[in-house]
Amino acid sequence: MIRDGQARGPALVSTQAIGFFGGVDPETSVVVEPGHELEGQAIAGSILVFPHGKGSTVGSYTLYRLCKSGLGPSGIINSQSEAIVAVGAIIADIPMVDHIDISQIRTGDTVTIEGQTIEITRPDTQS
């Protein structure tokens, strides 16, 4: 666990790394990196699930600004944390959990973060 806290929201899952600086529009929270699998999607209010960060260390500040203006993710789940996202989550005051097998989570699942614990609720797809 990188930052303790509680959060609940719809999962937005990316199998690709995310670079916040230049990759996410700080005014809208929309992923703008050309060709990224989340391109065009807003990350605001989601539990953002991705392997790890990438790109410029200024990305920590981008994440901070998104959260300060109410456009940040509610929480972050990484398979392996690195400095950019970890520092961003700390200065932005959002919970962040690492060392998670993110292949278990799908976009649209409702995810609850309670400190170290993650609970996944999947909408019933049978009916």
Next chain:
Amino acid sequence: MELTAEEQAILAGDQGPAARKAMEILVALGTIYGAQDLVPVSSVQVAGVSYGNVGQAGLEFIREWAEEGARVKVPTTLNPAGMDLEAWPEMGVPEEYARPQLELIEAFRAMGIATTCSCTPYLLGVRPQLGEHLAWSESSAVSYANSVLGARTNREGGPSALASAITGRTANYGLHLDDNRQAQLFVDVKCSVLSVADYGALGYLVGQRAGDSVPYFRMFTGRKPGLEELKTLGAAMAASGAVALYHVEDVTAEARLGGVLGKDVSSITIESLEEGYEALDGFGQDIDLVWIGCPHASLAEIERVADLLRGRTLVADLWITVARTVLQSASAGRLAEELQTAGGRLVADACLLGAPLREMGFTSVATNSAKAAFYLRSLQRLEVRFGSLPQCIEAAVTGGWKP
């Protein structure tokens, strides 16, 4: 991680919210990179100073920390800004860029940071000693501190460096540990390497092969490289590769002590610098701007330019980027005036790599810095000529490039 009682108290918020967050950052980084504890640092160099780079997000964060009462505990200096903090109006920097840039500098100042904006803090009285722990940003300064001075620092980002400044500590991993300071690549240099540009070309070539490993150089030439050659070598390797520490036999701090080169390291031989020059040098015939001072020029470099210029006037623009304290020494010694009479300019506080050079009307730049040549091409897509200092000054005088 093992924390002292004082560190735990900071983490619990005893020294305010900013110090608590700063400590959280260090503990998180220590956890990610496997540090056992924190170590005290003697100085900090902070990146993320150019408004064009950190933008509104960075400004808001720095301001919040300053307002929350964050104050630095150890001597702390800043990286270059996006403009000369005093001469910006006459240099045509738009006010809507200049205002937030100045606000950002003010927020740093409020935290107790020395607002001399430079990539060469080691030229400004910050002289770390062998074995001292630091938390420095700026890849070329990190390389110089580790290699030439034998101090110990990882390559910090803006927020992690600030966190170290506020707590006076850094996480004890990476280049803070003896084992990671051993050379992993032996570089046998079989050709002569003389000028600053030669050292840049060499650094470019070795950086590409070294990645983030630690190279050990055995030089062919009898003349030992000085400050200017070593800062160029390190800057180039941190641009074409991610080298944060290198050793030069009989020259750099830890190489002089011995024991940094093990037996089973891979090795490469450099027979010629030609490939480096070919990669860094372009084809443009006309030169609009000559840029000297990447990393920021020393007083000795400014004197060399003035000697080459003496009595001649310029066709192209000639800018030498420097720290403000070096500008003040040069002004006191009338060097600045001499340069200005010829048509040159000393630019303080700034890095041209982040400057809107195209918008300012420049299309082709000549430089003796391998790092500048590398980034001007890749980031700004300018036509670049790379060569020795006399070649660059000749280009400034004639407006054309002579191979």
